[in-house]
Structures are given as C-alpha cells and as structure tokens.
Amino acid sequence: MSLTSLRLASVRSLTGLALTAVVAVSGLARAQNPAEATVPRSVMSEAMRVCAGYIGEAAPEDLQIVGSEKEAYVRQFSQGDLVYINRGRDANLQTGAEYQIVRNIGPVYDLADRRRKLGTLVQELGVLRITEVRDTSATGEITLICTGTVNLGDALIPYERRPIPTVRPYRPLSVVGAPTGRATGQILAGQLSREQLVRNDVVYINLGADNGLKVGDYLTVYRPLASDTVSRFRDDKIGQSRSNGFSSDRFRTRDNSSLASSQKGYPQVAERTPRNELPRTLVGEIVIVRTEANTAVGVLTRTTREAVVGDRVELQ
Incomplete structure (x- = not known):
C-alpha cells in the first residue's frame, strides 16, 4: 500500500471515530433532556415575590420611614441608601432584622359589583435591614428595591419569606376544554x-x-x-362603498363570509345554537x-x- 493510501485510510478512520463520538454525545444529550425537564422550577424568584403586591387589609403604618441622610437634596430613595425610622427599642426593633417596605395605594372594588370592596391595594416596594437601633428611632439600609422608588412616609412591616410554588410538569392546554364547575x-x-x-x-x-x-x-x-377584546367599529363595516378590496353594498353580508348568507344570518345562527x-x-x-x-x-x-x-x- 502506498503512503498516500495509508494517509487516506487514517483520515477515514479518524473521521469515523469523530462521527461516532458526535453521535454518542448527541445521544447522551437527548437522554439527559427528559431528566432536565423534570427538575422543579420556581414560578418566580424571591425578588419577584417580594415586589408582587397584594389586595387585602391595609398595611399598618405605625412604623414608617421618616428621614434620610440624603433628604436635603433627595426625596426618593433607592437600593443602598440609609433611611431613618420613627421607632426604635420602644417598638422592639433589633439590629439585623428585615422589614418589607410597603405603600397603601387605595381601595379596590369588585369588577362585577362596584359596591363590593375587596380590600386595599398594597404596593410592595423593597426590603430594608436595620443597621442601628436607638431608644425612639432606628437606621436601616435599603437592601432590595422594586420598580419605582421609596419615599418618606412609606410603611414597614416584618419581612416574611413565603413559600414559592414550583411549575408543574408540562401538560397541553385544552382549547375546547369544558368548564370544571369549580370557583x-x-x-x-x-x-x-x-x-x-x-x-x-x-x-x-x-x-x-x-x-x-x-x-x-x-x-x-x-x-x-x-x-x-377586539373592538367593533360601525358594526364591522369599515370599508367605504366601491373601495378596492371590499365587497359591494349589493352583496354585503354581516361578516363578508358567504354570498349565500343574509344580513340576518348571524341572529338566526345564534337562535339555533346557544352561544354559551x-x-x-x-x-x-x-x-x-x-x-x-x-x-x-x-x-x-x-x-x-x-x-x-x-x-x-x-x-x-
């Protein structure tokens, strides 16, 4: 066998080994994908949960941000700023304790019954950690900030780490699923x-x-x-008469779907088949x-x- 033939055989052998390795790696990746898909994934991060807000009882406002080292030239505070609190040892505040910064926005009423008050919308603004405590005041550092800023007068409530659910295994959504009869x-x-x-x-x-x-x-x-939610405009007749691309008034139907239907076609269908x-x-x-x-x-x-x-x- 010539030297050239030996070289070609070696190249073919190496190429075959490389392809085998690629196939093996690809097969391994495919085998790992199902396992990766079953790893529990949280619905949201802790930072996202802290900033979610809620509708319920108004947050108590006895503990508030009342000052800051920057208040002479800044009225809104962000992450890393030091702020002053209106209570201290008299309210059992302790160094290192964490509080959630909240703001009561206003009452919320039910969409179906405007007279039914569901609660107060409470906006969650971030997290604060107590760094120094005095008899009747305290200092805190804003350690996490949500969308927006913190203002003087914003309230503080104890920071509670609530459980975050995980996303369940994927299942297709049924487009024609029947009502469950539940709430x-x-x-x-x-x-x-x-x-x-x-x-x-x-x-x-x-x-x-x-x-x-x-x-x-x-x-x-x-x-x-x-x-x-698509708004209708002039009973869906948005084209002017004799406009190119639109049917003429002579053959116009309610939805332009069929010349065989009539202006009364939709009500007749609705009567024969209840929409609900x-x-x-x-x-x-x-x-x-x-x-x-x-x-x-x-x-x-x-x-x-x-x-x-x-x-x-x-x-x-």
Whole structure:
C-alpha cells in the first residue's frame, strides 16, 4: 500500500471515530433532556415575590420611614441608601432584622359589583435591614428595591419569606376544554396598573381563601365565545362603498363570509345554537402564589394570546 493510501485510510478512520463520538454525545444529550425537564422550577424568584403586591387589609403604618441622610437634596430613595425610622427599642426593633417596605395605594372594588370592596391595594416596594437601633428611632439600609422608588412616609412591616410554588410538569392546554364547575372569577388588575398582560406578569384575582384557593393552585384564563377584546367599529363595516378590496353594498353580508348568507344570518345562527354551549376562548393559565380572604395574587405561566384585566378565571 502506498503512503498516500495509508494517509487516506487514517483520515477515514479518524473521521469515523469523530462521527461516532458526535453521535454518542448527541445521544447522551437527548437522554439527559427528559431528566432536565423534570427538575422543579420556581414560578418566580424571591425578588419577584417580594415586589408582587397584594389586595387585602391595609398595611399598618405605625412604623414608617421618616428621614434620610440624603433628604436635603433627595426625596426618593433607592437600593443602598440609609433611611431613618420613627421607632426604635420602644417598638422592639433589633439590629439585623428585615422589614418589607410597603405603600397603601387605595381601595379596590369588585369588577362585577362596584359596591363590593375587596380590600386595599398594597404596593410592595423593597426590603430594608436595620443597621442601628436607638431608644425612639432606628437606621436601616435599603437592601432590595422594586420598580419605582421609596419615599418618606412609606410603611414597614416584618419581612416574611413565603413559600414559592414550583411549575408543574408540562401538560397541553385544552382549547375546547369544558368548564370544571369549580370557583370562577376575574382578573381584577395587573401589577403596576398594567391592563395588557403577558407571560410572567403578576395579576390580582377576585377569588381567595374563602373560595377554596390555596398557594400552588392553577386557574384557567378564558373568555366567553364572541367576547374577545377586539373592538367593533360601525358594526364591522369599515370599508367605504366601491373601495378596492371590499365587497359591494349589493352583496354585503354581516361578516363578508358567504354570498349565500343574509344580513340576518348571524341572529338566526345564534337562535339555533346557544352561544354559551359552544367552546369558550382559551387565554392562558395562572398559578396562585398568595391568597387573602377574598383575593389572590397569581402569575401568568402560559398564554395563547394577550390577557387583559377583566378576563375570566376558573379553578382547575
């Protein structure tokens, strides 16, 4: 065998070994993926939970931020700033203790019954650690800040590390799933007054512990059929007569779907088939991370479309 032939044989041998190694590694990666998929994953981080806010009883305001070393030229404080508190040893404050910074925003009423007060929206602003305690005052350092800033007058409550649920194994959302018959409610609001909501957004629900909700429960987000959030304009007739691309007035139908239908086609269909018996519009899924008496805080874990304030929810 010539030297050239030996070299070609060696190259082919090395190439074969390399391909075998690649296949083996690829097979190992595929084998590991299912195991990786089963590793529990938290619904949200601790920092995200601290900043979620809630609707419930108003936070007590006897412990407040009343001053700062920077107050001569700054009215809003952020992470790392030192602030002064209106109580000290007289309120059993201790060095190293952590407190959550909160602000009472205002009352929240049920979307379905505007006379029913559900509680007060409490915004959670961050975490503070006591660094020095005196008889009637104390000093604290802001160790975590949420979206926004901390102001003079913001209240402090003991920081409580609450359990965070894990995301359950993946299961497809049923687009035509029938109602479960369990508790139903609505999305009251989104965090920071958001009205259009997407995956990982924090939302507030008008269902709570009194309705059987608990941390880790899942809710289906849905809309009744034909109640989507797209606004209609002039009964859907947005094209001018004789405009290119639109049907003429002579053959116009309610939805431009068929020349065989009539202007009365939609009401006739609705009479023959009650709309509440048809599948509802699936929007997404929420997992509950905190419950109060008649409200709850949840996180949108999955969405099929943009969710909005007022969308309906049902306990799975």
